[in-house]
Amino acid sequence: xxxxxxxxxxxxxxxxxxxxxxxxxxxxxxxxxxxxxxxxxxxxxxxxxxxxxxxxxxxxxxxxxxxxxxxxxxxxxxxxxxxxxxxxxxxxxxxxxxxxxxxxxxxxxxxxxxxxxxxxxxxxxxxxxxxxxxxxxxxxxxxxxxxxxxxxxxxxxxxxxxxxxxxxxxxxxxxxxxxxxxxxxxxxxxxxxxxxxxxxxxxxxxxxxxxxxxxxxxxxxxxxxxxxxxxxxxxxxxxxxxxxxxxxxxxxxxxxxxxxxxxxxxxxxxxxxxxxxxxxxxxxxxxxxxxxxxxxxxxxxxxxxxxxxxxxxxxxxxxxxxxxxxxxxxxxxxxxxxxxxxxxxxxxxxxxxxxxxxxxxxxxxxxxxxxxxxxxxxxxxxxxxxxxxxxxxxxxxxxxxxxxxxxxxxxxx
Amino acid sequence: xxxxxxxxxxxxxxxxxxxxxxxxxxxxxxxxxxxxxxxxxxxxxxxxxxxxxxxxxxxxxxxxxxxxxxxxxxxxxxxxxxxxxxxxxxxxxxxxxxxxxxxxxxxxxxxxxxxxxxxxxxxxxxxxxxxxxxxxxxxxxxxxxxxxxxxxxxxxxxxxxxxxxxxxxxxxxxxxxxxxxxxxxxxxxxxxxxxxxxxxxxxxxxxxxxxxxxxxxxxxxxxxxxxxxxxxxxxxxxxxxxxxxxxxxxxxxxxxxxxxxxxxxxxxxxxxxxxxxxxxxxxxxxxxxxxxxxxxxxxxxxxxxxxxxxxxxxxxxxxxxxxxxxxxxxxxxxxxxxxxxxxxxxxxxxxxxxxxxxxxxxxxxxxxxxxxxxxxxxxxxxxxxxxxxxxxxxxxxxxxxxxxxxxxxxxxx
Numbered sequence: 001x002x003x004x005x006x007x008x009x010x011x012x013x014x015x016x017x018x019x020x021x022x023x024x025x026x027x028x029x030x031x032x033x034x035x036x037x038x039x040x041x042x043x044x045x046x047x048x049x050x051x052x053x054x055x056x057x058x059x060x061x062x063x064x065x066x067x068x069x070x071x072x073x074x075x076x077x078x079x080x081x082x083x084x085x086x087x088x089x090x091x092x093x094x095x096x097x098x099x100x101x102x103x104x105x106x107x108x109x110x111x112x113x114x115x116x117x118x119x120x121x122x123x124x125x126x127x128x129x130x131x132x133x134x135x136x137x138x139x140x141x142x143x144x145x146x147x148x149x150x151x152x153x154x155x156x157x158x159x160x161x162x163x164x165x166x167x168x169x170x171x172x173x174x175x176x177x178x179x180x181x182x183x184x185x186x187x188x189x190x191x192x193x194x195x196x197x198x199x200x201x202x203x204x205x206x207x208x209x210x211x212x213x214x215x216x217x218x219x220x221x222x223x224x225x226x227x228x229x230x231x232x233x234x235x236x237x238x239x240x241x242x243x244x245x246x247x248x249x250x251x252x253x254x255x256x257x258x259x260x261x262x263x264x265x266x267x268x269x270x271x272x273x274x275x276x277x278x279x280x281x282x283x284x285x286x287x288x289x290x291x292x293x294x295x296x297x298x299x300x301x302x303x304x305x306x307x308x309x310x311x312x313x314x315x316x317x318x319x320x321x322x323x324x325x326x327x328x329x330x331x332x333x334x335x336x337x338x339x340x341x342x343x344x345x346x347x348x349x350x351x352x353x354x355x356x357x358x359x360x361x362x363x364x365x366x367x368x369x370x371x372x373x374x375x376x377x378x379x380x381x382x383x384x385x386x387x388x389x390x391x392x393x394x395x396x397x398x399x400x401x402x403x404x405x406x407x408x409x410x411x412x413x
Numbered sequence: 414x415x416x417x418x419x420x421x422x423x424x425x426x427x428x429x430x431x432x433x434x435x436x437x438x439x440x441x442x443x444x445x446x447x448x449x450x451x452x453x454x455x456x457x458x459x460x461x462x463x464x465x466x467x468x469x470x471x472x473x474x475x476x477x478x479x480x481x482x483x484x485x486x487x488x489x490x491x492x493x494x495x496x497x498x499x500x501x502x503x504x505x506x507x508x509x510x511x512x513x514x515x516x517x518x519x520x521x522x523x524x525x526x527x528x529x530x531x532x533x534x535x536x537x538x539x540x541x542x543x544x545x546x547x548x549x550x551x552x553x554x555x556x557x558x559x560x561x562x563x564x565x566x567x568x569x570x571x572x573x574x575x576x577x578x579x580x581x582x583x584x585x586x587x588x589x590x591x592x593x594x595x596x597x598x599x600x601x602x603x604x605x606x607x608x609x610x611x612x613x614x615x616x617x618x619x620x621x622x623x624x625x626x627x628x629x630x631x632x633x634x635x636x637x638x639x640x641x642x643x644x645x646x647x648x649x650x651x652x653x654x655x656x657x658x659x660x661x662x663x664x665x666x667x668x669x670x671x672x673x674x675x676x677x678x679x680x681x682x683x684x685x686x687x688x689x690x691x692x693x694x695x696x697x698x699x700x701x702x703x704x705x706x707x708x709x710x711x712x713x714x715x716x717x718x719x720x721x722x723x724x725x726x727x728x729x730x731x732x733x734x735x736x737x738x739x740x741x742x743x744x745x746x747x748x749x750x751x752x753x754x755x756x757x758x759x760x761x762x763x764x765x766x767x768x769x770x771x772x773x774x775x776x777x778x779x780x781x782x783x784x785x786x787x788x789x790x791x792x793x794x795x796x797x798x799x800x801x802x803x804x805x806x807x808x809x810x811x812x813x814x815x816x817x818x819x820x821x822x823x824x825x826x
Contacts, residue, residue: 282703
């Protein structure tokens with residue numbers, strides 16, 4: 001079963017609203033084996049709506065429409081659907097009852113505009129919107145299902161969950177679709193592709209692979225699609241297991257877990273506490289670690305030592321080493337990691353020192369030159385990276401590299 | 414001039430990625446007077462791409478394509494555009510040079526997959542992608558402009574800003590469109606609207622006002638649109654000046670200057686240095702201050718005192734006060750600001766302490782209760798806020814409130 005999503009609203013085209021409804025719909029439909037064929041975002045214009053419906057009709061099985069319902073939009077979608085289906089509005093008694101009780105239960109009077117919300121195209125089956133006043137509408141014509149819903153996210157989601165998804169699942173039968181996400185770090189997309197080429201080529205037919213690169217690494221997504229009778233879950237898990245044996249050092253999470261959370265979970269699991277000493281990341285590393293709820297279990301604090309006098313006075317970095325090697329050096333970053341660990345009395349210290357740019361670069365140490373270090377009671381590990389995009393990206397990339405260093409040091413990979 | 418956006422990628426249809434690119438494009442295109450007609454999100458399927466291009470071609474002037482470019486087997490857009498334009502790939506020497514230096518400057522070897530990124534359709538004009546390896550492509554055929562860009566947001570935005578938007582603006586011609594942004598903080602949208610209602614009502618016809626609320630305050634955008642002969646710039650500047658006399662205490666910047674930069678500029682101008690002592694913001698305040706190039710002129714460092722023992726040992730907070738008032742209190746946050754100032758030897762200290770959630774709230778101090786403080790040689794000012802959305806939003810809101818406190822204390826507003 002294929003579905004098309006139409007989102008109606010000038011505010012989406014002007015970029016005043018990010019369309020998060022479609023992503024939610026895509027996720028939920030995939031779970032019941034309905035594949036979204038296309039998402040089309042169009043203006044509040046009746047002709048545009050009709051043209052879009054006409055164009056999509058021969059290509060899909062289900063058309064989900066969000067937006068253009070409600071008193072402020074003049075119920076544009078409803079009138080346009082009447083034109084499209086060549087029918088007219090009639091008062092729906094059930095919907096009138098709902099909208100009336102919606103207002104009276106809130107101690108507010110029903111206006112004529114509200115009353116008109118219960119006027120629905122004669123050929124539709126009304127679908128209850130218990131969180132709002134504009135009912136959703138279900139149409140079936142020439143084998144195509146059309147569902148029109150308000151654009152307000154919480155109303156739309158409730159309508160989908162209570163009524164539309166269960167009903168579509170009944171109709172869809174057929175194929176199941178399962179996704180598995182494997183998150184990697186420390187290897188570029190093309191190198192990763194080369195390293196797992198044999199595995200990828202040998203993937204069984206119903207399983208497809210996608211590379212989703214970002215600053216924090218490359219996410220791999222396996223998508224399996226097969227009849228309900230096939231044990232797709234087992235097939236996918238087998239492939240994930242094979243991949244894990246191929247690149248164990250690069251996989252930091254199975255599923256949609258951000259790197260700071262994966263590292264936080266690892267720290268919690270091992271019972272380790274951590275502190276950071278930051279120069280070029282300027283607090284971003286501490287921020288990422290504390291962006292997770294419950295991080296106070298393992299994160300104790302940070303010394304952001306931007307100026308050298310803070311490195312000397314607070315972190316106890318030797319002024320001689322600073323003068324001899326410079327702040328951006330293996331010697332200094334290693335001392336930072338080891339010293340913050342002792343200072344804040346934690347199991348692990350992490351440190352960063354680099355040139356985030358755009359200023360401050362030299363021929364020897366150009367912008368993007370960064371040292372990160374990890375220290376525990378037994379060892380100190382430092383790593384040099386070079387990454388030069390823009391200041392913020394350099395900072396973010398350093399943070400992810402430092403977090404990965406912690407992961408590698410703890411796991412010994 | 415009308416534009417259509419096509420976003421390519423199964424991950425959008427599956428809902429694994431929210432399409433934020435389109436909203437950004439819609440906003441930026443609107444600024445240069447180009448209206449987005451439709452956004453179409455489609456799968457990684459060559460036939461689907463060709464069908465979509467063919468369907469949109471008679472309806473629009475510009476087709477912006479994002480996604481489907483990258484050094485893996487997923488990469489289809491380039492090949493599909495060759496099929497659509499009935500042409501073939503040729504090696505583009507400029508792009509090859511760029512991709513080669515991209516890898517060699519990072520000390521990495523160029524693979525065959527990377528080299529192939531410089532193969533481009535013979536009829537395209539390559540557009541530099543300085544932040545990535547996949548070049549963007551500009552096509553013109555039968556009066557329609559086609560621009561194909563990678564889907565990675567920061568690469569796409571840079572390509573648009575550097576090349577595509579200026580070029581489209583030149584082509585769009587016609588009316589001049591000028592925007593003026595006035596950024597306010599510390600006043601809600603509806604209160605602001607009331608306060609400036611008379612000014613708004615008296616705006617001359619070619620000038621329109623938009624309220625753009627965000628966590629960091631309400632941005633006001635004046636948009637003037639008129640024939641080239643009108644002195645629109647002067648008209649707009651007059652209105653901005655009038656507004657400045659109405660709400661001087663709330664305006665922190667004219668133009669798209671983020672609050673941390675506005676505060677940084679103020680510190681630079683006054684020659685003041687600053688340090689932060691952070692509990693609930695966990696380094697976010699330091700991160701925001703250091704996200705600006707040149708921040709080392711005024712930002713010395715930070716002590717992120719997440720655990721109470723760091724507050725006591727590093728910041729010298731009295732253990733008695735911590736026990737008596739709790740970490741989230743006027744007494745403790747004021748000491749934090751005053752002490753970090755002395756500790757890091759700066760003119761100004763800023764501190765935050767609060768309950769970011771989701772855990773840690775009590776009846777007396779529910780999640781969202783936060784104290785921020787400012788200290789200089791003469792005074793200490795503390796402010797209580799209550800803002801409870803989710804953890805990250807609470808942290809961000811606290812950061813902006815603390816920065817505004819610095820601005821107000823320095824300016825005496």
